[in-house]
Amino acid sequence: MTDLIKIDNLVKYFDIGRDQRVHAVDHVSLEIGEREIVGLVGESGSGKSTLGKAVVGLHDKTGGTVTFKGKEMPARYAPADFQAHATDMQMIFQDPYSSLNPRMTVGEIIGEGLKLHRGLGNSAVRDSVASWLERVGLQADHMSRYPHEFSGGQRQRIGIARALILEPEFVVCDEPISALDVSVQAQVINLLDELKESMGLTLLFIAHDLSMVRYVSDRMAVMYLGSLVEVGRANEVFFEPKHPYTKILVGSNPEPDPRHERHRASTTIQGEIPSPVNVPEGCRFANRCPEVMDRCRSETPQLIPVNDVTEEHPREVACHLFSRD
Amino acid sequence: MAEPILSVNDLAVEFDTYGGTVQAVRGVSFDVQPGETLAIVGESGCGKSVTVQSIMGLTPMPPGRITSGNALLNGVDILGRKTINGEDIRGDKIGMIFQDPMTSLNPTMNIGSQIAETLIVHRGYSKKQAFARAVELLDMSKIPEAEKRAKQYPFEFSGGMLQRAMIAMAIACEPEILIADEPTTALDVTIQAQILDLLNDLQRENGMSIILITHDLGVVARMAQEVLVMYAGQVVERGSVDDIFYRPGHPYNLGLHAAMPTNDPEAESRLTPIDGSPPDLFHPPAGCGYCARCPYSMQVCIDTPPPTYTLSEGHEAACWLHHESNTQVVPEIHHAGEAVND
Numbered sequence: 001m002t003d004l005i006k007i008d009n010l011v012k013y014f015d016i017g018r019d020q021r022v023h024a025v026d027h028v029s030l031e032i033g034e035r036e037i038v039g040l041v042g043e044s045g046s047g048k049s050t051l052g053k054a055v056v057g058l059h060d061k062t063g064g065t066v067t068f069k070g071k072e073m074p075a076r077y078a079p080a081d082f083q084a085h086a087t088d089m090q091m092i093f094q095d096p097y098s099s100l101n102p103r104m105t106v107g108e109i110i111g112e113g114l115k116l117h118r119g120l121g122n123s124a125v126r127d128s129v130a131s132w133l134e135r136v137g138l139q140a141d142h143m144s145r146y147p148h149e150f151s152g153g154q155r156q157r158i159g160i161a162r163a164l165i166l167e168p169e170f171v172v173c174d175e176p177i178s179a180l181d182v183s184v185q186a187q188v189i190n191l192l193d194e195l196k197e198s199m200g201l202t203l204l205f206i207a208h209d210l211s212m213v214r215y216v217s218d219r220m221a222v223m224y225l226g227s228l229v230e231v232g233r234a235n236e237v238f239f240e241p242k243h244p245y246t247k248i249l250v251g252s253n254p255e256p257d258p259r260h261e262r263h264r265a266s267t268t269i270q271g272e273i274p275s276p277v278n279v280p281e282g283c284r285f286a287n288r289c290p291e292v293m294d295r296c297r298s299e300t301p302q303l304i305p306v307n308d309v310t311e312e313h314p315r316e317v318a319c320h321l322f323s324r325d
Numbered sequence: 326m327a328e329p330i331l332s333v334n335d336l337a338v339e340f341d342t343y344g345g346t347v348q349a350v351r352g353v354s355f356d357v358q359p360g361e362t363l364a365i366v367g368e369s370g371c372g373k374s375v376t377v378q379s380i381m382g383l384t385p386m387p388p389g390r391i392t393s394g395n396a397l398l399n400g401v402d403i404l405g406r407k408t409i410n411g412e413d414i415r416g417d418k419i420g421m422i423f424q425d426p427m428t429s430l431n432p433t434m435n436i437g438s439q440i441a442e443t444l445i446v447h448r449g450y451s452k453k454q455a456f457a458r459a460v461e462l463l464d465m466s467k468i469p470e471a472e473k474r475a476k477q478y479p480f481e482f483s484g485g486m487l488q489r490a491m492i493a494m495a496i497a498c499e500p501e502i503l504i505a506d507e508p509t510t511a512l513d514v515t516i517q518a519q520i521l522d523l524l525n526d527l528q529r530e531n532g533m534s535i536i537l538i539t540h541d542l543g544v545v546a547r548m549a550q551e552v553l554v555m556y557a558g559q560v561v562e563r564g565s566v567d568d569i570f571y572r573p574g575h576p577y578n579l580g581l582h583a584a585m586p587t588n589d590p591e592a593e594s595r596l597t598p599i600d601g602s603p604p605d606l607f608h609p610p611a612g613c614g615y616c617a618r619c620p621y622s623m624q625v626c627i628d629t630p631p632p633t634y635t636l637s638e639g640h641e642a643a644c645w646l647h648h649e650s651n652t653q654v655v656p657e658i659h660h661a662g663e664a665v666n667d
């Protein structure tokens with residue numbers, strides 16, 4: 001398996017005046033193999049959405065690079081760059097209510113990309129939109145309706161059709177199901193799964209629902225305050241977390257199993273995620289970590305492989321507990 | 326079983342809108358036992374919030390209208406009333422916390438004064454007394470540096486801290502029942518775990534009952550003793566938390582579980598979604614509300630609303646599959662008289 005996307009030391013800061021900056025994404029490196037689904041989890045404010053947007057070019061990069069099929073993507077997208085890369089990578093957004101233009105019909109929303117990037121005529125666009133509406137479980141005659149006439153789950157299907165109609169190879173899904181009811185979440189997940197199989201998609205799946213991310217993803221990356229703390233196979237990270245933060249995250253996740261919940265030891269973490277403006281020195285998790293050591297407060301731990309390093313994507317943890325020196 | 330502290334019987338609520346009349350709640354009954362947590366589960370629009378808001382007198386009327394039913398708090402009907410024996414119901418007997426603490430608090434008042442206001446209104450405390458008590462309550466809700474925080478404004482609080490402040494406000498008058506409407510939906514899992522632990526601790530200390538509205542079955546498993554499953558404005562199943570999770574009696578409850586990933590690395594089966602969407606409550610279906618999405622629906626489900634069948638003590642389901650002449654066997658559905666293996 002070759003890497004489709006290579007994120008190398010990606011940095012995104014937001015200047016908020018008077019020499020203050022939000023360290024939203026701070027030196028993140030991550031490879032995503034072809035046809036792989038990588039789940040990205042973390043609390044709100046950890047920078048997962050910013051990372052996703054920076055990868056597809058919706059945010060300018062402060063530093064670092066994103067390489068797509070060995071070709072480096074621009075640090076700052078010009079309109080022509082979006083034009084050039086729209087057929088390579090696309091994004092599905094979290095909120096199916098605010099991410100669809102209420103003044104455009106569903107047909108215009110889904111077909112816009114085809115017109116702009118493939119230069120197809122009206123009737124060809126219409127045919128393609130009709131077939132995509134059916135592919136995502138809607139009906140061809142929905143194309144003349146407006147977004148407000150649809151439920152949340154249906155709107156998310158419209159968002160999926162819009163992103164996939166250009167047949168991109170790589171799609172960032174930014175919390176595609178968190179605004180939906182449980183019964184509808186499964187509909188959308190299964191749809192994504194089918195399309196992934198039939199189109200050979202590669203996905204970066206951002207979510208905060210750990211059980212769902214484990215279910216969907218091949219590998220899982222855990223983000224805390226702008227940095228990755230753990231990367232590995234989804235099942236391994238979920239069932240045998242190594243980083244203290246991952247342990248707490250997994251332990252906080254309530255499982256739909258009353259017997260298990262009754263016997264669960266409380267793993268509640270004290271305090272909240274610190275402000276990304278004044279990032280603490282050393283390990284970013286040190287002030288909340290139950291296993292904190294002296295060196296954690298001064299030395300920043302790097303992601304290092306903790307198991308079989310001959311594997312293409314080894315399990316990596318950024319924690320001094322696993323340092324070899 | 327002890328006398329229930331709150332007993333809601335056959336509650337029905339309608340709303341007049343431009344599009345017609347929405348029958349949001351269609352005959353809901355349930356009991357809340359003292360010191361227990363009752364979870365109400367269901368998808369958006371199933372009437373769970375309207376049910377508790379009507380009990381609290383928070384439904385705007387008009388356009389809302391309570392068309393039938395009563396809600397007995399210690400035997401006295403509180404529907405449409407603000408006081409019993411001169412004591413306020415809202416805020417005093419029943420406290421409530423909401424999904425979005427950011428928009429539920431007054432942005433122009435400091436947190437301490439907002440909590441103190443409750444005590445001044447309901448308990449007749451002086452301003453100074455009330456503020457001192459507010460600081461104690463913030464401390465009880467495990468807000469660090471309560472004294473300093475009480476003087477701060479909502480924008481200076483994070484989401485988790487605001488929800489703690491809301492809880493402090495809700496428990497200020499030591500209510501007998503705390504209604505928590507999706508209290509952790511807007512929070513991260515780590516903060517959610519903190520808030521759920523806090524609610525459990527407070528319940529243990531004060532012995533209050535909690536009505537927890539949520540759509541997260543994980544939260545239900547962690548918190549509830551009793552569960553009410555609602556669909557399309559009606560109760561489709563009720564029972565102990567073990568009944569609901571391990572012995573589902575209604576296809577909707579079964580479907581909800583099948584739609585969620587199990588935390589079992591071996592079971593890599595696909596999720597089974599519930600196809601379709603809930604019915605239009607402008608024109609509720611004549612029969613069972615769930616029949617259009619139910620994989621086991623029969624002709625009778627379309628024509629006639631199902632009666633409620635008792636499957637075991639305290640476990641009821643409204644589904645025709647439990648009728649004695651039904652021959653359709655659904656192995657996952659628990660029937661009356663079946664052995665209970667715990």
